[in-house]
Amino acid sequence: MTGVSQATVSLVLNGRDDGNVRIAPETRERVLHAIRTTGYVADPVARRLAARHNRILGVFTYEPVFPTGTGDFYHPFLVGIEECAERLGCDLLLLTSAPVAGGRRRIFHDDNRLRLADGCVLLGRSLDRDELTRLVTEDQPFVSVGRRDDAGGPVPYVGADYPTATAAVVRRALAAGHTALAYLGQGAGPESHADRMRGFRAALDEAGRTPRHLPTTDRSPAELLDALLAAGVTAAVVEEYADGVAIAQLARERGLDIPGDLSILALGDPTRPASTDIDFTGFRIPRREMGWQSVEVLTGLLEADPETVPQRLVPCQPVDGATLAPPKVIP
């Protein structure tokens, strides 16, 4: 149309005006005019092929991306991720095509589509250790949402600062006069559980009190409540919000006063569907913020920005709530 070469069109299209590149204003205008009248748009695919990157960020979850059974626990993470991606002008690729093998999705398989994206955000309670190791050793750019132990090298992550938040909650209970506290939950396994347990122990050790642990696996709320009462526990520190709800409801049905007879402290948001009617004392996981920051870290990694700290702990937001009261003094 303009009798000009493809290279020139490319240069004009990208508004190049460096030292080496020079286009006569008259030519530039002619090309721009042709572009405008034809509505020409550079093919993004070819563009990406040449540029060697996509501005696409992958999102991989071991659970379905849009959760139904997990009571939307992951939703706020995604909101943060999307917000940040939008601000950065990146698109989000949900890696839904990953096939399920052995009950979980797998990142690595014969038709691995990870490289569709420039980098990848990993979401999920616990990540497969082998896959994590492979990601690290293969030098795939990725960030985990949630702290992860090293796996063949340091893992970039944006996690919630569970130790600090849990310790703070425990200290509040101690300050209120409690001496018999118990941790309800796994306290091990996924990093997020182990971290809570560490905070719990640290705060009690610091106060010279004995930390007690009540594992929840395969035990009904009734069994747990019985165990709590039998042990003379006055403040239950609950790993999983939904467990707290179950115990609180059961206790009230039995005529117990919460928090009069038993204080209950919730370490985070429900990861299973649960009523949120009870205003638990505890903390909130800064999920949106974590999602946002995970994208920041990922893009920092991609740009090899030396300023970017690839391992971050975000503080949790304390919740005053109404389930902590001084223990009853036994006369």
Add this chain to the structure above:
Amino acid sequence: MTGVSQATVSLVLNGRDDGNVRIAPETRERVLHAIRTTGYVADPVARRLAARHNRILGVFTYEPVFPTGTGDFYHPFLVGIEECAERLGCDLLLLTSAPVAGGRRRIFHDDNRLRLADGCVLLGRSLDRDELTRLVTEDQPFVSVGRRDDAGGPVPYVGADYPTATAAVVRRALAAGHTALAYLGQGAGPESHADRMRGFRAALDEAGRTPRHLPTTDRSPAELLDALLAAGVTAAVVEEYADGVAIAQLARERGLDIPGDLSILALGDPTRPASTDIDFTGFRIPRREMGWQSVEVLTGLLEADPETVPQRLVPCQPVDGATLAPPKVIP
């Protein structure tokens, strides 16, 4: 690694075994082994450039994809979309990079990334008509979630059958003895509103009753309730669930009995955050199903499958609810 050419790798990778293409089983196995051990994956971008498709489906919404203000109205659509994409082995590209111009995201702009995907699912209350026209005329493969009027040609869509569902609700009210019914809402503008209104009018015409319309724009719940009562309306047919909640709550505060004094019928799910305590009579939008089917239609379009019906209306699920009762007989 295998001493084999790029072409051979490509052929093995794609499992080609046509008449013209022949690979010795031994070679094929050697290449496959190398692929497996290195975890090699074809660059999807290059693949798309050459093959013109890449099993990526775009998802474009005029609102943020992970909604916060819309009370998760879009969430179920996404669940359905994800489920179907997963089953088909497709990945989902959330087109979050689309910049906002004039208060809305725009599909078409200087760095249009739509073509990164094979096709695109469009989500949103109302789609920009110009952009829709351009999609149709440029022959971009896409599907709208929600019925759309023609825009320079027929628009592929998967919509909810609002006319039928609304007419059914109205007939129930008529059967219960109501004669003074009013439609609360816009009743125009987006197709989904116009469709409800059509169903409303059709059912009333059929019964020889006068359809009344109470526009909601810029009117407070109090004004609306006053207007309803002044007009002697006994059954309010509410376009937007959240409006129904506001009016019902206000009415009860004023000592009115719902549905004794006023029946309220909700035409769908809340698109704004709203309490769902009230068990409204009305219907539910088959959002998950719509999401699922939209992906089906899109892939049908991509494969030029002649079986695929590119315009579908999905029936809504009736809800009995507790907000419809016979009108009070004025003695």
Add this chain to the structure above:
DNA sequence: GCCGCTCGATAATTCGTATTAGCACCTTGA
């Protein structure tokens, strides 16, 4: 020994853009 045929694999080209070295032309100054 030559032709024809099948089998296996590859060289070469394509997709549409970004990038860079370098060419042709012009001006300037000695």
Add this chain to the structure above:
DNA sequence: TCAAGGTGCTAATACGAATTATCGAGCGGC
């Protein structure tokens, strides 16, 4: 008049795969 330097643009190539025409080897038949 010619080297030096500047200007405006283009040819060529890369990006990483898919595709196709073609090539060489091996083999049987005459």
